[in-house]
Structure formats: C-alpha cells, structure tokens
Amino acid sequence: MHVTRCYSVAAQFQGCRDKMVEMPQLVKDLCHILYFKHLTRLCLVATECVSSLAVDSILQMQLLQAGCLWHLLLFMFSYDFTLEEGGVQRSEDANQQEVANRLAKLAVRACGRLGGYLTGDLESPNNPVAQDALNSLLTPYLARQLSLDKPEEILKILNSNCETPYLLWDNSTRAELSEYLEQQRHDKLFGETDPTYGTDFVYSIHSKELIVGGIFVRIYNEQPAYPIENAKGFTIDLLEFLASQSELLSGMSSVTLSTADNKQLQNIVMCLEALRNVIKNNAGVEMQCIGHFRLLFALLSAESCKDVQRGALEVIATVTRNHECVNDIAASDILVHLVVVLYTLPDHQVTILDILYALMSTTKIVKEALAKGALIYLLDLFCNSSAPAVREKTAELLARMGADKLVGPKVRLALGRFLPAAFADAMRDSPQICVHMFEGTHENPELIWDNDARERVSSAITHLREEHYTAQRQNPQMIWRPPDDNVLAKCGAPGELVVGGVYLRLFVANPGWVLRRPKEFLSELLDTCLNLMSKDKPDVDLLELATSALVSLLQAQPALADQVPSLGHIPRLCRQMVSCKQHSDVPKAAILVLHQLATSEVCIQAMGHTECINPLKKSMQARKDMIGVACETLNRLFSANQDQLIKQALEADMVPYLLGLLEGRLETLENxxxxxxxxxxxxKAMSRSLLLGDKVTAILEKSSVWAEYKDQRHDLFISNSSRAGYLTAGTPATAGYLTQGTTKTLPDAPPPMDREDPMVRTDII
Incomplete structure (x- = not known):
C-alpha cells in the first residue's frame, strides 16, 4: 500500500513518469492489485495511483492494455447513494460501505483522467481510445458527465433506474455491463482481452432503440419538454438521418413491405415527430432546416405511408412561423408537394391550409401557388367541401392571396372567372359570412346567385380540378392556366351584363343600392360605355343599358362625378360625339352622359380644357330629339361662368345655332x-361673361328673335316633368325635378325664388 502511494507521488514529476514508461511491468502489477476487490482500502490506494499515472498519454495506453478499465467500472457498482443522502454521521473506520463509496468516487475520477475529460489541476491528455470505450460502456451521456467532476451524480444514476432522452438504464443494463466486465477481468488473467477495449459493446435494450445524436428518439417523443443540451446539433442530426433514409422512400411502392422496411418507416416517422418537438420546444432551431426543405416537402409525396406524410406536414407547420424559413421555401420551388397533398391527406386539410396561409406572406410563393394550380384546388374546397372549417379557412386563404400587392390582381382576376366579385370581397371581410352567402340565394345589383348557379359553378370547378390533379400527378412541374371561357358567365347568370361586379339590369332598377366599390364601378362603366360607342355597329340594347346605368349612378351618387376628370374619360367622350363612324344612338348616349356630368363643377372645369361644345352641337344636329336635354346641358355649362366654354361656343357658332332653334317651332320635342x-x-349666362360677354351680346342684339325673348322671364316655361323619355328604359326616380309630377296648369302667381334652376349662378347676374 505504501509503495503504491510512493508511485502516486512520483507520478507528479516528468522524470519519474519517463522512467515508469520504461517499466511496463509496473502498470501490470498495479492493475493486478485491483483484482483484490475485497481489500477495499488497498484498491482505493491503487485507484489513486492509476489516476496519478493517467497524466501521461503513454501510461494511459499501458493502463488500458493492462485492463484497469474493467476494474474501475466494476468499483462503481459498489456505491450506495442512500448512505450519502441519509444524513447520518459516518466514518471509514466504522463503516465499510463508506470506504466502498469513496473507492467508487475515485474510480469515476480515474476514468475521467484516463479519457482526458477533466480540466484544471486534474487535466490529462485526451485519449480517443479510452473515450470511445467509455462511450460504449457508460453510454455517451454518462461519459460526458465525467467532465463535470461530480462523481456522486454519475454513481447515483449508475446504481438506479433511469429513462430519459439521453439515458435508458435499468437492472438489465447493469447486469449486462457487470457480466461483460467480470468476463474481461477473468480473460485478462489468462492473457486474453477485448482488443476494442469495449467499443463494440452494445446493450441489448439499446439495440432495439433508435438513437440519433446520442438521444433515444422514442423516449424524447414521450418527453418532448425534456431540455436538450445541444438542440441545434440534434436538429441537424435528425435532418441528416432523414436524408439518409430518403432512398428508401423514393423506391417504395404499394407492394407489401418487408419487416425491415417497416422498421425503417417507423424510424422515419419517429424522427419527424422528434424534429417537430425539438423545433417547437427550442426557439430558433428551425433555422437549421434551411437548405433541407426539398427533403421535407418531398416526404409529402410518400403516399404509401400516410404517417410519413403527416409527420412531414407537422414539421413544415412548425417551421413556417420563421420568416427566414418561409423565404427559403419560396426559393426552393417545392410548393406543388403541399398543394397536391390537400387531396391525398383529406383529414389534415385544415393544417395544410394553415401552412399555406403562413406561406402566402411572400409574393414569390403566391405567384408559385397561382402557377401550380392552388387556386383551382382551393376553389374546389370552398365550393364542395363538407367541412365548414375547411371552407372558411379556404376563403381566408384566397383573400390573403388576393391581397398581395403584386400577384393579388392576377389572383382576383382568375377568381372572377369562377365566382361573382361579391364573394371575393366577402372572403376578405368575413370568411364565415362568405360561406353562408355561397349557400344562400341572392338577387341584387351585385349578386345573382341561386341553387342552379351554385351547382353549375361547383360542378365546373370540380371537373377542372380533377383534370389538373390528374395531369399534375404525371408532371408536377406543369403550369396551371385559367380556362379561356369564363366559367361564371356560362354557369352563373348567363345573359346578364356585368360591369365591375354589378349586374346592370338590376342596378338600373335599384340605383340606390349601396355599392361595395362605387369608384371602380364608375371607371369600368365609363370604359364600357365608351367601348360600345367606339364600335362600328354598337349593340344598341347594351349601349342603352350601360348609359342608363351610368346616368343612374351619377344621379344616385352625385359626388362620384367629381372623380371622372381624373379618370380621363371626358376627352374620349367628346371625341366619340364627332366620330365619323358613329351610330345614331351614340350621340344620344353621349348627350345623356354629358348632361349628367354637367352637374359637377369639377367636370365643367375639365370640359373647359377639352373641345366639347362643337361635338355637342354636332350631336344635337344628328339627334334632334335630344335637343331639349342638350340645351339644358348647355345652360348648366354656361351658368358655371367658364370663359373657356364660352370661347368654344363662339368658335363653334353656337349662338346663331341656338337663336335658330329659338326661332323654330321645335315640334319634334315633347316640351x-x-x-x-x-x-x-x-x-343670358353667356352674355354675363366679363371676358366674352360683349361679343355674345353683339351677336344677340343683331337678332330679331332675341328681342322677343330677352326681357321675358322664362322660369314659368321650365316644368318639373320627368325626363324618363331621355332613356329608353326610363331613369329611376331621384331627388329634384325628376321626381315630381307634371304640372297641368300654369300658376297664377310668379314662382318663388327657390324655383330657380339650381345650376344658375345668380351671384354673377
């Protein structure tokens, strides 16, 4: 015992250690002492000597070759942690177990120095051979604990049962290790030993477990909240394992799988579950998935194994909360796998829709989704799914796609080929209400929808979806294009003229309807009217309907007229009035529109910068039945005191023309x-112009007809009769003179001042 202690002290000096290296029998004799395990105190001193000699790398290998590791590990199983935690007073002289506990602690430290785990005063060279042996015999987790120099914790775990993601340890593992160590001790006496030093040792219970990155995957999935020491490293290990198994999935078919294949599939499913858990419980580790999304999305196509698809789906759902991951998915061009799985995993459609909703925050993915046919899949779910939650999620997703600044207009345009525009707005405002609207029956200016229309549209969408799904299964990279024919026009409400999502026939009948987008409707309605006017042979019925709708809109919402100049339609309207190709109904429509625009001062100012008086004069000459409306329009224009308009009138010889009308009998007119x-x-309004009034007056003074009319008060001749005759279908009743009945007899007293034409500016008389 004392000699052994001398060697322990001598090992502190480099010269002594160099001499000991030349004495291989020394290490053999030292390890031979460890066989006398019943001499606990002697073994304790010998273990201290082993720890001291382990400071030299050559002596480390000699100790390993001499089999000291088998003895040290066996000493650890003599530890009794209940004695340590009992709280009773104890001493080595009176308690043999106390000596055994101390020996076990020294054995732990000696193993730490043999492997080079410890630092500070106990530091020793790293020994990969010893570390590999300890990883196999003690498990990687316990081997790492050697570096903490807390032998009590290691010994307590070794002598109790434990099941954590890092360690599966029970009576069977202790028995296996003890049996192996005893066998190695015995073999060493006869000159035999394990040349691998135990690196090939595998516990039978561990051989049945999937271990990735030193973690028991099954146990981790049972304890997902268990703290992981290196969550990022574990995530990478899981992804690498999945990549190594990808060949199995790619070669898998619907044929019966072998037992080994089924085991591999189970391992893949467990890895996917573990990957989801580690991402969910460790913020930031989802970044490790960047660069691996092709692998994860490809797993969605493993249709022969639904569990693999489900596991991959759950992982993808977890990573989409990270914007960097979403950007990497967008750059990978892999969305088609997720779109197709909408129909291969019908029980998980809500999850898939949630994933798609998160991904649609990126314009590139919205563009890819539109190109890969996501729209037709989503429309089919919205129209035909039996699950209300799926339909509402689908409506919400379509609204988000349509809200994208760059691709959104294309999405809304494609959506408008299948559903009325009212549904697109309802999807944005309230998906739940949108579903109820779809199932209901409606007939208003913005929506004509009944059971027949719903069935026709739903059937057409289902047919298109099935065609695309079949083609996409054969070629995942194929591009989806909306049908050339408008499905809504054929199946929704055929025969109805729809402009800006508004059914013109119903709008004319109910112009007071509160429109969703009145400005857009105004712009598109103006375009429609002008396009119809520009045709060589315009459709008279459509032109009259569109004109009636436009006039009704401006009457119901006068403030909208102020928006017209900024849209640039007034010059186009004036050009149509003088077009040589014009149909006889074009001047009539143009006069009616101009008549209504003349109620807006903003429009009148714009007309002052556009040649409009001469076109109006030519339209009056072409359609003498519209002279009454045109004259009222002129009164409104000139009463606004715009010198530019009066200048146009003088250049167009409008004053002599009007005097000629005044002289005539106008028998073709109603009034x-x-x-x-x-x-x-x-x-009179023209003559009040400060700039050009004198010229107008000079022309008027030369006319004998004017002398008869200039001093008369003509308000009495302006009746409040309806102007329904201006439009073929009649205009809806609105405020003002258009709503009042016809006066049969003239009043005896002059009319009050408030009966003046509201468009006349009396302040300049």
Whole structure:
C-alpha cells in the first residue's frame, strides 16, 4: 500500500513518469492489485495511483492494455447513494460501505483522467481510445458527465433506474455491463482481452432503440419538454438521418413491405415527430432546416405511408412561423408537394391550409401557388367541401392571396372567372359570412346567385380540378392556366351584363343600392360605355343599358362625378360625339352622359380644357330629339361662368345655332317651351361673361328673335316633368325635378325664388 502511494507521488514529476514508461511491468502489477476487490482500502490506494499515472498519454495506453478499465467500472457498482443522502454521521473506520463509496468516487475520477475529460489541476491528455470505450460502456451521456467532476451524480444514476432522452438504464443494463466486465477481468488473467477495449459493446435494450445524436428518439417523443443540451446539433442530426433514409422512400411502392422496411418507416416517422418537438420546444432551431426543405416537402409525396406524410406536414407547420424559413421555401420551388397533398391527406386539410396561409406572406410563393394550380384546388374546397372549417379557412386563404400587392390582381382576376366579385370581397371581410352567402340565394345589383348557379359553378370547378390533379400527378412541374371561357358567365347568370361586379339590369332598377366599390364601378362603366360607342355597329340594347346605368349612378351618387376628370374619360367622350363612324344612338348616349356630368363643377372645369361644345352641337344636329336635354346641358355649362366654354361656343357658332332653334317651332320635342326657356337662360349666362360677354351680346342684339325673348322671364316655361323619355328604359326616380309630377296648369302667381334652376349662378347676374 505504501509503495503504491510512493508511485502516486512520483507520478507528479516528468522524470519519474519517463522512467515508469520504461517499466511496463509496473502498470501490470498495479492493475493486478485491483483484482483484490475485497481489500477495499488497498484498491482505493491503487485507484489513486492509476489516476496519478493517467497524466501521461503513454501510461494511459499501458493502463488500458493492462485492463484497469474493467476494474474501475466494476468499483462503481459498489456505491450506495442512500448512505450519502441519509444524513447520518459516518466514518471509514466504522463503516465499510463508506470506504466502498469513496473507492467508487475515485474510480469515476480515474476514468475521467484516463479519457482526458477533466480540466484544471486534474487535466490529462485526451485519449480517443479510452473515450470511445467509455462511450460504449457508460453510454455517451454518462461519459460526458465525467467532465463535470461530480462523481456522486454519475454513481447515483449508475446504481438506479433511469429513462430519459439521453439515458435508458435499468437492472438489465447493469447486469449486462457487470457480466461483460467480470468476463474481461477473468480473460485478462489468462492473457486474453477485448482488443476494442469495449467499443463494440452494445446493450441489448439499446439495440432495439433508435438513437440519433446520442438521444433515444422514442423516449424524447414521450418527453418532448425534456431540455436538450445541444438542440441545434440534434436538429441537424435528425435532418441528416432523414436524408439518409430518403432512398428508401423514393423506391417504395404499394407492394407489401418487408419487416425491415417497416422498421425503417417507423424510424422515419419517429424522427419527424422528434424534429417537430425539438423545433417547437427550442426557439430558433428551425433555422437549421434551411437548405433541407426539398427533403421535407418531398416526404409529402410518400403516399404509401400516410404517417410519413403527416409527420412531414407537422414539421413544415412548425417551421413556417420563421420568416427566414418561409423565404427559403419560396426559393426552393417545392410548393406543388403541399398543394397536391390537400387531396391525398383529406383529414389534415385544415393544417395544410394553415401552412399555406403562413406561406402566402411572400409574393414569390403566391405567384408559385397561382402557377401550380392552388387556386383551382382551393376553389374546389370552398365550393364542395363538407367541412365548414375547411371552407372558411379556404376563403381566408384566397383573400390573403388576393391581397398581395403584386400577384393579388392576377389572383382576383382568375377568381372572377369562377365566382361573382361579391364573394371575393366577402372572403376578405368575413370568411364565415362568405360561406353562408355561397349557400344562400341572392338577387341584387351585385349578386345573382341561386341553387342552379351554385351547382353549375361547383360542378365546373370540380371537373377542372380533377383534370389538373390528374395531369399534375404525371408532371408536377406543369403550369396551371385559367380556362379561356369564363366559367361564371356560362354557369352563373348567363345573359346578364356585368360591369365591375354589378349586374346592370338590376342596378338600373335599384340605383340606390349601396355599392361595395362605387369608384371602380364608375371607371369600368365609363370604359364600357365608351367601348360600345367606339364600335362600328354598337349593340344598341347594351349601349342603352350601360348609359342608363351610368346616368343612374351619377344621379344616385352625385359626388362620384367629381372623380371622372381624373379618370380621363371626358376627352374620349367628346371625341366619340364627332366620330365619323358613329351610330345614331351614340350621340344620344353621349348627350345623356354629358348632361349628367354637367352637374359637377369639377367636370365643367375639365370640359373647359377639352373641345366639347362643337361635338355637342354636332350631336344635337344628328339627334334632334335630344335637343331639349342638350340645351339644358348647355345652360348648366354656361351658368358655371367658364370663359373657356364660352370661347368654344363662339368658335363653334353656337349662338346663331341656338337663336335658330329659338326661332323654330321645335315640334319634334315633347316640351318646346321648356327647351326654349333653357336656350334663353343659356344665352343670358353667356352674355354675363366679363371676358366674352360683349361679343355674345353683339351677336344677340343683331337678332330679331332675341328681342322677343330677352326681357321675358322664362322660369314659368321650365316644368318639373320627368325626363324618363331621355332613356329608353326610363331613369329611376331621384331627388329634384325628376321626381315630381307634371304640372297641368300654369300658376297664377310668379314662382318663388327657390324655383330657380339650381345650376344658375345668380351671384354673377
């Protein structure tokens, strides 16, 4: 015992250690002492000597070759942690177990120095051979604990049962290790030993477990909240394992799988579950998935194993909360796998829709989704799914796609080929209400929808989806294109003229309807009217309907007229009035539109910068039945005191033309007196111009007809009769003179001042 202690002290000096290296029998004799395990105190001193000699790398290998590791590990099983935790007073002289506990602690430290785990005063060279042996015999987790120099914790674990993601340890593992160590001790006496030093040792219970990155995957999935020491490293290990198994999935078919294949599939499913758990419980580790999304999305196509698809789906759902991951998915061009799985995993459609919703925050993915046919899949779910939650999620997703700044307009345009525009707005405002709208029956200016229309549209969408799904299964990279024919026009409400999502026939019948997008409707309605006017042979019925709708809109919402100049339609309207190709109905429609625009001062100012008086004069000459409306329009224009308009009138010889009308009988008009009154008021308004009034007055003074009318008050001739005759279908009742009944007899007293034409500016008389 004392000699052994001398060698322990001598090992502190380099010269002594060099001499000991030349004495191989020394290490053999030292290890031979460890066989006398019943001499606990002697073994304790010998273990201290082993720890001291392990400071030299050559002596480390000699100790391993001499079999000291088998003895040290066996000493650890003599530890009794209940004695340590009992709280009773104890001493080595009176308690043999106390000596055994101390020996076990020294054995732990000696193993730490043999492998080079410890630092500080106990530091020793790293020994990969010893570390590999300890990883196999003690498990990687316990081997790592050697570096903490807390032998009590290691010994307590070794002598109790434990089941954590890092360690599966029970009576069977202790028995296996003890049996192996005893066998090695015995063999060493006869000169035999394990040349691998135990690196090939495998516990039978561990051989049945999937271990990735030193973690028991099954146990981790049972304890997902267990703290992982290196969560990022574990994530990478899981991804690498999945990549190594990808060949199995790619070669898998619907044929019966072998037992080994089924085991591999189970391992893949467990890895996917572990990957989801580690990402969910460790913020930031999802970044490790960047660069691996092709692998994860490819797993969605493993249709022969639904569990693999489900596991991959759950992992993808977890990573989409990270914007960097979403960007990497967008750059990988792999969305088609997720779109197709909508129909291969019908029980998980809500999860898939949630994933798609998160991904649609990126324009590139919205563009890819549209190209790969996500729209037709989503429409089919919205129209035909039996699950209300799926339909509402689908509506919400379609609304988000349509809200994208760059691709959104294309999405809304494609959506408009299948569903009325009212549904697109309802999807944005309230997906739940949108579903109820789809199932209901409606007939209003913005929606004509009944059971027949719903069934026709739903059937057409299902047919298109099935065609695309079949083709996409054969070629995942194929591009989806909306059908050339408008499905809604054929199946929704055929025969109806729809402009800007508004059914014109119903709008004319109910112009007071509160429109969803009145400005857009105004712009598209103006375009429609002008396009119809520009045709060589315009559709008269459509032109009259569109014109009636436009006039009704401006009457119901007068403030909208102020938006027209900024849209650039007034010059186009004036050009149509003088077009040589014009149909006889074009001047009529143009006069009616101009008549309504003349109620807006903003429009009148814009007309001052556009040649409109001469076109209006030519339209009056072409359609003499519209002279009454045109004269009222002129009265409104000139009463606004715009010198530019009066200048146009002088250049177009409008004053002589109006005087000629004043002289004529106007028998073709319904109310000649009213028309003449409007002419007189228009001429008087022109004469009040400070800049050009003298020229107008000079022309008027030369006319004998003007002398008869200039001093008369003509308000009495302007009746409050309806102007329904201006439009073929009649205009809806609105406020003002258009709503009042026809006056049968003239009043005896002059009319009150408030009966003046509201468009006349009396402040400049």
């Amino acid at each position: 000649p007196a009213t028309t003449k009154a409007q002419i007189v008021k228009a001429l």
